[in-house]
């Protein structure tokens with residue numbers, strides 16, 4: 001399939017004036033002159049429409065290594081802790097739920113606390129989630145008709161960076177939340193230690209990521225619809241830094257990504273690595289305090 005490149009205005013402020021930021025293979029990142037947002041433009045049409053994720057579904061989301069790591073108990077532990085601290089019960093919609101692993105964990109740990117719904121653009125991933133008993137909603141989230149159904153919380157775990165128009169998704173989330181409802185979002189941190197050290201070598205400067213947020217641009221994106229309840233910075237993967245430094249920016253295959261996820265999960269589950277994990281937690285905490293960890297996470301309340 002040939003993908004026709006589509007030029008994008010700034011996904012945060014809508015301005016079209018931008019300067020070159022990074023070139024990596026066919027990926028061109030630019031920086032908005034108005035608000036400083038870094039984003040990809042032009043991008044292949046299949047990323048704009050989301051059809052890419054429908055096609056990719058079977059070989060990446062459903063690969064045994066990816067499924068095994070996604071459904072491991074440690075995979076969403078930080079997200080679950082944060083979610084639980086702010087939302088103890090109610091109707092939850094996970095947008096970009098993929099195979100449903102976050103909601104699966106939520107239901108497993110707190111069986112009678114939540115009514116769960118998952119939404120995604122990837123048919124094969126949703127088929128898998130539905131087969132495991134999750135209620136799923138298919139298609140482009142901004143135009144889904146929820147027929148008046150509303151939610152206590154909407155989550156976007158590693159989703160907003162993939163979207164051509166993240167504002168349309170946040171507007172839709174706002175419209176399906178109850179008054180005072182909560183929205184959780186996690187995105188990669190453009191100002192992370194890994195991104196600063198590795199620059200163009202960093203594997204997450206890649207075609208699937210259309211938007212590259214800093215804390216400032218993320219807050220600017222959400223401020224029209226939401227007030228910020230909490231804002232943190234989490235996760236650090238030294239194996240990624242090491243591999244990408246040695247790999248000199250070569251493409252990392254989806255299989256290799258899935259294998260690494262599986263290995264990282266195995267490290268987290270290995271009780272013999274106690275002292276290493278203590279050091280790791282210390283480093284992660286320090287990076288989080290300095291806003292240098294891999295991801296930015298915000299908890300938002302509907303205005």
Ligand SMILES: [Zn+2]
Pocket residue numbers: 010011012013014015032033034035036037
């Ligand atoms: Zn802008």
